Amino acid sequence: MRQEHRRPGACRAVRRRVPDADRLVHALYAAGTPETRAIAERFGEDLLHADGTIDRRRLGDLVMSNDEALRELERILDPGVRRAIAERLAETTAAVVVLDAIRLIESGLAAQCDAVWVVVCDRSLQVDRLRSARNLSSEQAALRIAAQRPVEDKLRHATAVITNNTTLDDLKTQIAAAWQATASPFGRGRA
Known part of the structure; x- marks a missing residue:
């Protein structure tokens, strides 16, 4: 799983241990x-x-x-x-593991994954969230975002795209649906 922006507890919607890079x-x-x-x-x-x-x-x-x-x-x-x-x-002995890694694709770790989720949001929201989470200026946040691989590039690797522009509940719903689709072949589809 590749996450653009973290919302505390979002990955817990599927109740899995999440190695956070x-x-x-x-x-x-x-x-x-x-x-x-x-x-x-x-x-x-x-x-x-x-x-x-x-x-x-x-x-x-x-x-x-x-x-x-x-x-x-x-x-x-x-x-x-x-x-x-x-x-x-x-x-871990889990059949399915969620890996939260900002550089999943760039680091080569995506090649070891059966699925890659890309979480996206509007640019202004991305800047605001990064500013808030890391106590950065708008300019510092924009520089950090600009240093990342372009979203279009990430989307080419995605097996699921989750849009994180609204509420935590909406995000959790999307994650649960992606989890169901991703994990069900492994017999672990229920969250």
Whole structure:
């Protein structure tokens, strides 16, 4: 599953454990990880907080306005994210698992998925939600969105498209319907 915007609890509509790649990335920013060391080496020690963790906001401001810097950051983080996801998947006995990954397609993880859901919304709503969730300016939010793969590109990989322009209940209804269609071949169609 690929999600443009998270709404707390939305994936719980299908009551499945959801490895969240964004949270896994945050763990890679912890003090002393190989990724944190590589980021500090490449982008500067001044991106480290006093406790040795990465200042994600400053790093984001740096890479979101520089395509090459963003690609370098992705090259540093992607192997660790793939490894962490593989570990979580190895721990589960579930027949169907939902993977929430902002870079599912770009990282190559989509090739390992039986289905790819793309969640889309109007651009202005996307900016507003990102501003609110991350306490960003409109310009910072727009830069982060512009750094993502174009929606049209993502839609070519989609087995389901969910439009997230209205209420949480509507989103949950769409997710439940997509879940039914996706999971029923595995005998797990009921949410």
